[in-house]
Structure formats: C-alpha cells, structure tokens
Amino acid sequence: MATYFDIDNIITDREINAAIINISGRQRMLSQRAALFALKLVCTEDSWQQERLRQEMLAVIDLMEQSHNGLIKGNPAMKLPGKLSKEVWTIYFEPPYYLSQQIWDFMTQVRALAQVTSTELNLENYHLKYILQVSETELLNALDIAVNQYQKESELFERQVEMQQAQLFQQICTARATTHAQAKQLERTVQDLQRTQSQLIQSEKFSSIGQMMAGVAHEINNPFNFIYGNLQCTKDYIHDLFELINTYQEHYPNTLPAIQGKIDEIELDFVQEDLAKILDSMQVGANRIRELVLSLRNFSRSDLSSRQLLDLHQGIDSTLLILRNRLKANNDRPAVEIIKDYGSIPKIECYAGQLNQVFMNILSNGIDALEEIPNHLGYIKIRTHLSPDGSRVIIQIADNGPGMTQEVKEQLFDPFFTTKPLGKGTGLGLAISHKIVVDTHGGYLKCESSPGKGTEFWIEIPLQSSVRREQGVGNRQLITGRLTKTKV
Ligand SMILES: Nc1ncnc2c1ncn2[C@@H]1O[C@H](COP(=O)(O)OP(=O)(O)O)[C@@H](O)[C@H]1O
Ligand SMILES: [Mg+2]
Known part of the structure; x- marks a missing residue:
C-alpha cells in the first residue's frame, strides 16, 4: 500500500474502491435480471414481446461481459485498475468457485437462449434450466463471495489509511514538539551567549578601567604622601615661627623703623591670620584627595576574579x-x-x-x-x-x-x-x-x-x-x- 501523505491519492484510491464494489454488485444484479428476462421470454406468447426480451437479455449480457473484463483486466473509463488481490484472483480462477468460468458459462447460456426459435421456447429448455439453476445457487453464491471480498479489502484499505493518518499526525506532533524544544534550547543558548559575551565585554572593560584606576591611584598616592604627610609638620613649624615673632614683639616693642616698615608692608597680622586659614583649607583639600585615592583603590581592587x-x-x-x-x-x-x-x-x-x-x-x-x-x-x-x-x-x-x-x-x-x-x-x-x-x-x-x-x-x-x-x-x-x- 502506498504512503498517504497526499489527500489526492487517498481520494483516487477511494474512488477506485467504490467503482469496484459498485461494478461487482452490478454483476450480481445483472445475473438476476438476465434470469428474470429468460423466464419471461419462455412464458410469453407474443412474438413482438419475445423479440424485445431477447434484445434486453443480450444487452444485459454485453454489459455483464464488459464489467467482467473491466474487473479482471482493468478499464480506465470505468475507474477499474484490473489488479486483483490474491484472494479475489482465487475466487475467480481457482476451486471451489471458478467464478470467471461460471460467468462465461452463464453468458454463453443466456446468449444461446436468446437465439432459440420460438417453438423451442419452453420451461424444459436446457439453457433456461441452466440459467435459473446457477443464478439462484453457485453463480449467485460466488458473486456474493466476490462482492464481500471486494468490500473487505476496501474496509481494510480505509483502516490502513486511518492508521497511517494517525501515525503521520503523531509524527507531525512529535516533530513539532522536538522542533519547539530545539528552538527553545537555541533561544536559551543564544541568550546565555549574549549574556556571557556582554559580561566578557563589560568585565574586560571594567578590569582595564580598574587596573588603570589602581595605577593612577598608586601614582598619585606616592607624591601625594609628601604633601599630606608634611602638611601637619608645616603647620607646626609655622605655628612655631609665629610664636617666635610674637616673642620678639613682646620683648622688643619699639623695633627699628626698617623692621616696622617691613611688618607694615607685608601686613603681618593679616598674613598670620590668613595663613592659618590657608593651611586649614589645604588640610581639607588634602583629606579629600586622600579619600578619593582610597576610594579609587577600594573600587578597583584588582580582584575581578578573586574573592x-x-x-x-x-x-x-x-x-x-x-x-x-x-x-x-x-x-x-x-x-x-x-x-x-x-x-x-x-x-x-x-x-x-x-x-x-x-x-x-x-x-x-x-x-x-x-x-x-x-x-x-x-x-x-x-x-x-x-x-x-x-x-x-x-x-x-x-x-x-x-x-x-x-x-x-x-x-x-x-x-x-x-x-x-x-x-x-x-x-x-x-x-x-x-x-x-x-x-x-x-x-x-x-x-x-x-x-x-x-x-x-x-x-x-x-x-x-x-x-x-x-x-x-x-x-x-x-x-x-x-x-x-x-x-x-
Ligand atoms: N532606577 C531606574 N528607574 C527607571 N528605569 C530604570 C532604572 N534602572 C534601570 N531602568 C531601566 O532599565 C533599562 C536598562 O538598564 P541598564 O541595563 O542599566 O542599561 P542602560 O542604563 O544602559 O540603559 C534602562 O534603560 C531603564 O529604562
Ligand atoms: Mg545602566
């Protein structure tokens, strides 16, 4: 059996099955009709009526022959493929039924009856007796068996199609689930990659900034320590120097005009007052630089990869x-x-x-x-x-x-x-x-x-x-x- 991916194939095969069942059923019907016409022919006296029945019988048998050939050899116009299953072939050509032979015999007898002269037409006619006999028994039986077999095969076909469709559907579902899972996995991988990449970029950036900061902090820190470390010392010395000046002024209140001139010129009082302020603000500034340097060092602790x-x-x-x-x-x-x-x-x-x-x-x-x-x-x-x-x-x-x-x-x-x-x-x-x-x-x-x-x-x-x-x-x-x- 073909694989039914394609709905057109299924429809074509269904039409073929329907045609076979239809034609095989017709064979049965034709055999019965032929028998009926044969009986009528024998029973009628009217010669015109007789002629008409002879023609009907021949037409029925022609149709029967055509159908039979179609079923056995195939006939595209009738949608008959002419391929018999092993079982059907056995029914037609092997014991106990020999259906094909039976049909040919039956057709021969019907055709023979249609040729018989009016005087020979009676109920004892050999052809008539044969026709009535087989159309009620062996032939009818064998035709029924053939139709049944065709039907069975068509049902089997339907079941296989259903099974295949179900399997296909299942495969599609599985494939879809797999694809979906793979897509999700891929999405996650891409996200992870993006995250890792961005982290790499960032940590690389930060580690170089961090190293630079640490370097700058180190470079500033050393010279700055000269300033910061000596600031207090400077304050102390200046304090001492002013104390010395004050002591001089106490002991020599009436100083030389040249010295007094210099004192006025530099505005010693102001210098004394302002220098203290300047030193204080230098101290504040220095403290701030110190804090900043410490913070830079803290921030950039060269430890992007260590705890x-x-x-x-x-x-x-x-x-x-x-x-x-x-x-x-x-x-x-x-x-x-x-x-x-x-x-x-x-x-x-x-x-x-x-x-x-x-x-x-x-x-x-x-x-x-x-x-x-x-x-x-x-x-x-x-x-x-x-x-x-x-x-x-x-x-x-x-x-x-x-x-x-x-x-x-x-x-x-x-x-x-x-x-x-x-x-x-x-x-x-x-x-x-x-x-x-x-x-x-x-x-x-x-x-x-x-x-x-x-x-x-x-x-x-x-x-x-x-x-x-x-x-x-x-x-x-x-x-x-x-x-x-x-x-x-
Ligand atoms: N405190 C906040 N208030 C409002 N929006 C914020 C705040 N923090 C972050 N966001 C939002 O989150 C987004 C992403 O932040 P971030 O990852 O730091 O990237 P960036 O700052 O470069 O935009 C910002 O663009 C902003 O829209
Ligand atoms: Mg941000």
Missing part, C-alpha cells in the same frame, strides 16, 4: 564618592540627596570589585532616572540589613524617579535592553549586575517599580555559601589582597 572580604558599606561609599560629581546640583536640577540607612552587617567574602560594579550600575541608573524629571527634588535611599535568618545581607537601593512600566520591567535584565538614547545607554548594566549577583554570588536581585512610584532594587547576597563554596581560593586570594595593599 575578598568586603565591607559592603565601604564599597557603597566608595562608589558614591566616585559618583559625587554626578550627585551635585547642576543647571537642570538640585543635588541628589543620598539617604543612608546602614544596618549592622558583617563583612562578606565576595568578588568585591564586581559587587562595587553592581552598586555603580544601579546607582548610576538611579541618577539617570532622576534626571528625567526637570527640577525634581530627587533622592536615593540606601538601606542595608541582615535577612531575618541571618544568612544573607540585603541591600535596598530606592529612588523617587519616574519608575518604569510593566513592559520595561519585564525586559530590565535582558542584555542590550535600554530605553536611553544612543550613546548613553548600553543596556548592559543590569544584565551584568544580574549575572554577578545571581550567577557569581548565588544571590538574588529583583526590582519593584511602577510609573510615578519610583524604583527599588533589592539585592541579596548569601553570607554562608559565598564563604564556603570556594574557601580554598578565598584564603589564597586574601593573602594576595594583603600583598596588594602593602604594595600600593
């Missing part, structure tokens, strides 16, 4: 210090207020540089968001605390910016998703932060936000797992950390 003990508050503060310029008031808006609510949390062992990067990404997104509302009194609240079971550190970073729509929220962590203009947003910040918090630290990062309600990021970093998982590496890196420290 260290991090004081999270120090990490956040360093990040804020680096962002200080962006927090200041400008022409478009007042300064961004930073509200800190630091809880008591232990140091955690983590990839400090990477976590600083997360704070950097989230805080700069917050500032970007606040800038979207002109003249807005923006604030960023940073709250840290331990989870109730003490196993995780939680950092909440919230802003009172414009918030985001559901649509944005759904794509927030997708690599390359950004709502910012070209050149400003990369769409990588949060994708990378997610990777760092969730994948690298086994933590949790989520975002609560709705339009007009501001945005809050919730970061959880486990204390235990991060310490335990890579303890060996952690200890080694700690030593490296210390070495780095003494070097800078």
